[in-house]
Amino acid sequence: MTLPYTELNRQLWPRTTEAAGYVIRPAKADDVASLDRLADEAHRPPGARDPAVRSWRGGTEEPSVVVAEHSRTGALHAAFGTDPVRVCDQEGVPLTFGRVSTLLEHPASAQIDAPSLAIRCAWKHFDTFGGRNGQMVVYGSPSLEDLKLGRRDGAPGHALDLEVIRVENLLRLPRARFRDLYAGFPQLTVTESPPGDRITALYEKVRVDWGASTVRDADWYRWRYEQRPDHEYRFAIVPGDDGTPRALTVGCIAKPPLPRSFLLLDWVCEPYDYDAGLALLRWAIDQAEAASCSEVATLLPDWTPWFTHLQWNGLTVHEAPWFTAAKAFLRARSGQWLRDRWFYTLGDLYLGSEGATP
């Protein structure tokens, strides 16, 4: 009889960062045009190649990209890349994560025996940029199609050792319930200017409850929200008695194909500062009503107290059609550690090459 499982187990791919007829190497500055052409040929939507968005997206850090260059023609046939993200743990130790920004494969490369060129590029990327002294976690929100690139038919595990960290859930408050709840929320002063350097004091307070989080400082907010060229964001800050931020959120109106929601992309609020948090929610309802949005929605890790607090204040939990996957290079920062401790919001996830995810 056929033994399907054990037979397939023998077909594990050799881990190789080479491919006959190709040079697999880190990308150079002058590869940009070739990467654009590859994206066209790989049938990726054009949003990612808007020069303004591309120039913005790398931020202050150089993207880490590995490409497969055809030896004879010089054309790029595959690429895997990440944008470095400044993270710190709860003790304040700086870490670097990598957010997957590029996963491209030319149709012509389908003739390459498994593993695919893109997988080989990813392995080379991990060898070059990953690990204890580099990007210790590489994460992204791949489509199922993207995830399948790393699946070996019938064999266990993922070629890239990617682990699904979370099937994402949105906390949502539909328009029909805005007014029922609104009256009960505290009415504190909310300012709408960018946070500036004074956000650091609030971040230092909240991050002690977060195992790891993107460093939320003035530079990050400036780059992530003020400088992004294709979206408009609104800051909301509840100031404390001394004028420093007591709680912060960032909102925007979702673009099609997402429903017209008022999305809260960030949520920085001490776990039991209910008044400040609910004042932000009240502000979001005002914004949503003014913009005729059908709901207020946000994403918070399920271990944060605010995931529960917001439910007690009328929001309900709904599974979203995307998930976050990660490769963790260190045992101490495993997938389960990320699941239990990593604080991220919509603003930390992949930044919308299609222009739909803000």
Added chain:
Amino acid sequence: MKGTLWDGPAMRCGRYEIREATAADRDGILTSFNRVFSEGNPEFVPRPEASWDWAFLGNPAGRQTWIAVADDGTIAAHFAGWPTRVRRGDDTVLFSQIVDSFTHPDHRRGLKHPGIFTRTANAFIDCLVWPHRNAILFGLPVPDHFRLGARQIGYEVVRPQFQLTLRADQELIGGDPTETTVEEVMRVDDAVERLFHRCLDHETAMAIRDAAFVNWRYADHPSHRYHIGVVKDGDELRGLAVYRDALFSDVEQGVLVDWLVPTDDPDTARALLAWAREHTRAAGREQCSLVIASTDPWWDPLQLLGMKALRTKYILVYGNLCRDPRFDEAWLRAHWRYTLGETDIV
């Protein structure tokens, strides 16, 4: 379908014989099981024979237990599934939860590359993971076991599992029901299967709730006390829920182990939820929880009654090792309706 699913020969690997277990292997399995799971666990209670008979001989979906037997008769490795008959459209298939896997400590170095456990697991998978046997394997491992399963068995994540939780001191939003009453029964009859078919959506996969399953799973359980609550309409059932006071996800709480209510009957749902909350109060517990898929049609309505979505320590995983295209990752996430009743956790 009850009974063995495999009629092939045993396999010989060195001093071990790998084969399907029979009822005669029970005592040997329990001896090894009790040795393995008592290690480092001073509170371990040896598993009684009646519990094994119930779990592995009584299951109306059949028995799926593979063992490696050493020359001296010791059960050196054990890999077992807890199959459940699942209805998808007009088809009935098996989903099997992997349970009670172990290697006897004296035999962990018995064979190399692969070891005796992997060989036993592979034998199980080779023989039982076929579209007409087990469409998928699944489990709700805790984190420590999750990575092992992902590497060795090819588990994929369906979702980190939530529970919907109602506090014992909480009133239902919109108030308790006044006219719909819940009756407790010791056993169920064929009316439960008719209820199941009213709950079944052609686009979903759901474990079959018939009298054979419900009575075996709850009424005949040798050690746990389940409360079966039903809302009746004459001889027919409008809904069924099963409650147990239990430890789940490290919290002593009321657990709604099963939930079978047509989505067009919110009154019945409200009544059964209030009934479970009363049991929770009587047991002195602080909360009552139900585990269902986040895509289940009851997910939203139960939140609107006041239940909150809280994380559990479990991750729902599956292995579609026969690559049955009917049950791929996206489909299972969107269409698989389940409760804890299909698992051995509560």
